[in-house]
Amino acid sequence: EVSSDILSRLNHIAEQRLGGELSGVVITVPAYFDDAQRQSTKDAARLAGLNVLRLLNEPTAAALAYGLDSGQEGIIAVYDLGGGTFDISILRLSKGIFEVLATGGDTALGGDDFDHLIADWIIEQTKLKPQTANQQRELITLANQAKITLTNEKSAVISWQDFSVEILREQFNELI
Secondary structure, three states: OOOHHHHHHHHHHHHHHHHOOOEEEEEEEEEOOOOHHEEEEEEEEHOOOOEEEEEHHHHHHHHHHOOOOOOEEEEEEEEEEEOOOOEEEEEEOOOEEEEEEEEEEEEOOOOHHHHHHHHHHHHHHHOOOOOOOOHHHHHHHHHHHHHHHHHOOOEEEEEOOOOEEEEEEHHHHHOO
16 A cells, blocks of 8 residues: 555656646566566556556666667666665667566665675774764765765765775775
8 A cells, every 4th residue: 555655646746747647657666576566566556546558677667768779779788776676687679679588686785785885894994883873874874975976986085973084996896
């Protein structure tokens, strides 16, 4: 029912923004979803009053979003590294048609894991451990910000409590 409530709210927002009712929806799901999870997603959507045209694997949706259906042909791999999971889909593109050859992934690997690795590194460097839940959240937030900074920069400075440490992209790569 929670999923249905969320989908109902999203439908309401979409209808307001688009200025009319939706005749049908395509819903993306993680590539690792099994048949029961896919059916539960469809059931939640129907409970929300949605006409489900299709469920689409998230990596396949990413390929469409990047325009890989525009005349390209061949076999491609689409990776989806989210906060909590890592998905991969192997797709064959032929004459504008996507054929999913394989899907896989790791439900226990994602960006959140990288945040925790950086947080552990900070603790190791500063010899300080969070004493409260708020300090733990603050540390994870700082680690996340450092991870994002390292996307484009060679280093990130992390200031926590009375300490300031610098992590290099090479150090981050070794952590992960």
